[in-house]
Amino acid sequence: MNEIRKILIANRGEIAVRVARGCHNCGITAVAVYSDPDRAAFHVRVADEAYPLRGRTSAETYLVQNKIIDIAKKCKADAIHPGYGFLAENSSFAQRCADNGLIFIGPSPEVIKLLGDKLEARAAAIKAGLPLAPASTQDISDIPKAKEEAGKIGYPVLIKAAAGGGGKGMRIVHDEESFEAALKMAASEANSAFGDSRVYIEKYIARPRHIEIQIMADTHGNVVHICERECSIQRRHQKVIEESPSAIMTPELRERMGAAAIAIAKATGYVGAGTVEFLVDENLNFYFLEVNTRLQVEHPVTEMVTGLDLVKEQIRVARGQKLSFTQQDIVQKGHAIECRIYAEDAASGFVPSTGKLAAYQEPAGPGVRVDSGYLAGDTIPVFYDPQIAKLITTGRTREAAISRMERALKEYIVHGVDTTIPFNLLVMRNESFRAGKLSTHFIEDEFPELSTSLAYSDEDLTLSAMAAAIVDFREHSKITATATQPSVQKNAWKLSGRMSGLRKVW
Amino acid sequence: MKKVLVTGAEKSWEFVMREDDGQLYITSDGTESPVDLIRLGPNRYSLIINGHSHEIGVDGSFDGYRIFNGARSSQFLVEDFELARIKKKAGISDSVKQLNITAPMPGLIVKINCAEGDAVAKNQPLLVMEAMKMENDIKSPIEGKIKSISVSEGDGVEKGQVLVEFA
Numbered sequence: 097m098n099e100i101r102k103i104l105i106a107n108r109g110e111i112a113v114r115v116a117r118g119c120h121n122c123g124i125t126a127v128a129v130y131s132d133p134d135r136a137a138f139h140v141r142v143a144d145e146a147y148p149l150r151g152r153t154s155a156e157t158y159l160v161q162n163k164i165i166d167i168a169k170k171c172k173a174d175a176i177h178p179g180y181g182f183l184a185e186n187s188s189f190a191q192r193c194a195d196n197g198l199i200f201i202g203p204s205p206e207v208i209k210l211l212g213d214k215l216e217a218r219a220a221a222i223k224a225g226l227p228l229a230p231a232s233t234q235d236i237s238d239i240p241k242a243k244e245e246a247g248k249i250g251y252p253v254l255i256k257a258a259a260g261g262g263g264k265g266m267r268i269v270h271d272e273e274s275f276e277a278a279l280k281m282a283a284s285e286a287n288s289a290f291g292d293s294r295v296y297i298e299k300y301i302a303r304p305r306h307i308e309i310q311i312m313a314d315t316h317g318n319v320v321h322i323c324e325r326e327c328s329i330q331r332r333h334q335k336v337i338e339e340s341p342s343a344i345m346t347p348e349l350r351e352r353m354g355a356a357a358i359a360i361a362k363a364t365g366y367v368g369a370g371t372v373e374f375l376v377d378e379n380l381n382f383y384f385l386e387v388n389t390r391l392q393v394e395h396p397v398t399e400m401v402t403g404l405d406l407v408k409e410q411i412r413v414a415r416g417q418k419l420s421f422t423q424q425d426i427v428q429k430g431h432a433i434e435c436r437i438y439a440e441d442a443a444s445g446f447v448p449s450t451g452k453l454a455a456y457q458e459p460a461g462p463g464v465r466v467d468s469g470y471l472a473g474d475t476i477p478v479f480y481d482p483q484i485a486k487l488i489t490t491g492r493t494r495e496a497a498i499s500r501m502e503r504a505l506k507e508y509i510v511h512g513v514d515t516t517i518p519f520n521l522l523v524m525r526n527e528s529f530r531a532g533k534l535s536t537h538f539i540e541d542e543f544p545e546l547s548t549s550l551a552y553s554d555e556d557l558t559l560s561a562m563a564a565a566i567v568d569f570r571e572h573s574k575i576t577a578t579a580t581q582p583s584v585q586k587n588a589w590k591l592s593g594r595m596s597g598l599r600k601v602w
Numbered sequence: 603m604k605k606v607l608v609t610g611a612e613k614s615w616e617f618v619m620r621e622d623d624g625q626l627y628i629t630s631d632g633t634e635s636p637v638d639l640i641r642l643g644p645n646r647y648s649l650i651i652n653g654h655s656h657e658i659g660v661d662g663s664f665d666g667y668r669i670f671n672g673a674r675s676s677q678f679l680v681e682d683f684e685l686a687r688i689k690k691k692a693g694i695s696d697s698v699k700q701l702n703i704t705a706p707m708p709g710l711i712v713k714i715n716c717a718e719g720d721a722v723a724k725n726q727p728l729l730v731m732e733a734m735k736m737e738n739d740i741k742s743p744i745e746g747k748i749k750s751i752s753v754s755e756g757d758g759v760e761k762g763q764v765l766v767e768f769a
Contacts, residue, residue, distance in 0.1 A: 288737065509659075518673055518674055561608040563656070564666075565619065566628060566637055
């Protein structure tokens with residue numbers, strides 16, 4: 097058994113807090129690292145030890161392998177938990193951890209490398225007998241060849257980064273005319289995001305559902321699937337609302353998808369927590385998408401319906417112990433939904449809205465869990481992902497979980513930045529969502545004019561106007577003869593944004 | 603008694619505020635309601651209007667107020683009703699707008715594809731900005747000449763920050 101008494105968490109925000117809690121649940125010392133803007137961040141305050149990375153951007157801090165390994169060695173950490181994002185799926189980092197006698201909490205560097213390369217992962221999936229959508233089998237940097245491949249597969253096609261993830265370097269192409277420009281943009285984006293410009297083409301499946309299987313594997317050859325999560329509601333290929341079980345899941349389909357997930361895990365020698373992603377078409381055919389070799393953002397949904405602590409299980413596996421459960425022990429109970437709470441203005445195309453959380457109060461009560469990276473008074477920095485928290489609700493039924501989510505969203509107080517709370521409320525109240533009719537095009541299909549759907553009601557706007565008048569009267573009395581318009585710059589932006597339409601400018 | 607004009611979100615409202623024996627009343631659309639406002643902390647208030655309880659956030663750090671209500675916010679300007687009317691009659695309006703490009707969201711400037719003094723065409727890509735995990739071209743909204751560029755490659759920018767000014 098590997099001794100693990102101290103874990104360095106190579107991440108920030110809510111996942112660093114979540115992992116620290118997992119460490120504390122196991123009696124392990126949690127070590128935080130932080131960038132300059134994160135000195136006072138929640139993940140630093142919740143940790144037992146904290147060391148500076150010095151610098152501001154991700155590239156100067158949370159992505160610098162040397163700095164993190166140096167700190168881990170100096171503070172005598174036994175293991176490194178990478179969370180998600182940053183170095184979580186970086187095989188060279190996992191290798192360097194091993195070279196320095198540190199346990200990397202995740203699969204081996206070889207497995208990360210294999211599954212992180214989308215082309216190699218596809219090949220592994222084919223070998224393991226998983227169903228796949230038609231795609232080019234290799235890198236397609238040569239444009240005439242790539243065009244030929246795309247023509248063979250048939251438009252619309254999806255251009256994806258071989259090293260990709262999170263929608264970076266991904267483009268949907270509807271015809272040959274726009275193919276070349278999209279290919280160049282995708283390759284350039286892939287290069288800047290992953291330092292690898294290789295891209296490939298895949299058949300674009302219309303209106304699929306995104307359903308993934310959580311897996312957990314130990315070093316003794318045990319692989320268990322921990323049921324599904326449906327993550328069909330996405331914007332810009334990023335998940336925003338997740339749930340378990342899926343509204344369309346049947347025990348038979350779950351069994352088959354679970355078996356497929358276990359097959360690729362076994363074929364590749366997977367160890368630790370992972371997620372096998374699938375697209376499911378209207379006839380419930382499923383197609384292998386990719387394997388995420390990390391703990392997912394949406395893992396709490398699985399924890400809430402199975403009662404497992406996935407971080408605790410990860411640590412168990414890293415210690416070399418056997419899984420604490422078998423396939424027969426896994427029971428999916430009730431329903432869980434997760435809404436991601438981002439500091440973004442959904443009405444203007446989900447643009448980040450960073451700044452200080454003047455007021456911040458999380459909902460509570462029966463069936464409510466909040467995994468958050470911030471506290472009241474904190475500032476959301478511009479340098480990183482603008483995620484504030486994840487709000488998870490549970491219920492005996494899907495309806496009960498949705499009702500609780502609606503209640504919890506209404507209770508959530510965030511002043512100072514715009515958030516995706518109004519957007520999440522809109523989805524919870526949507527008839528198609530309530531009926532379980534989902535696809536990855538849900539947002540475009542249901543809310544073609546999202547900014548209109550999200551507009552303030554007259555009643556709420558009048559209340560806000562009254563509040564302004566009352567606060568002015570009681571507290572500030574800014575009424576003077578020289579009262580001016582709000583600054584021209586703000587108006588100019590509003591005007592130009594409205595006139596030209598944000599999306600067109602971009 | 604005080605009559606105010608509140609403008610914001612392309613709308614305007616008239617309210618009458620009245621205080622009687624320490625009790626505040628607000629009249630909107632001919633209906634008067636009792637008001638109780640309590641400060642909970644900096645920029646945070648509990649507001650009860652006619653028995654309905656609301657929690658309100660207020661940012662008053664500029665000429666108007668940004669009001670947070672139900673996880674949304676909107677900006678309002680509160681003016682004395684009579685003064686606002688006189689101002690309008692006298693034709694006092696917004697100052698002349700200077701044409702510039704501001705950052706539509708926080709992000710990082712990856713590349714600058716133009717220089718000061720350049721004559722640019724409408725829709726010509728001027729800058730590449732990385733935001734929301736994507737590289738985005740920022741295009742010229744007009745045909746014109748660039749007076750100044752106020753950012754450098756590698757700069758982090760806030761939403762609304764001026765990037766390029768036109769002559």
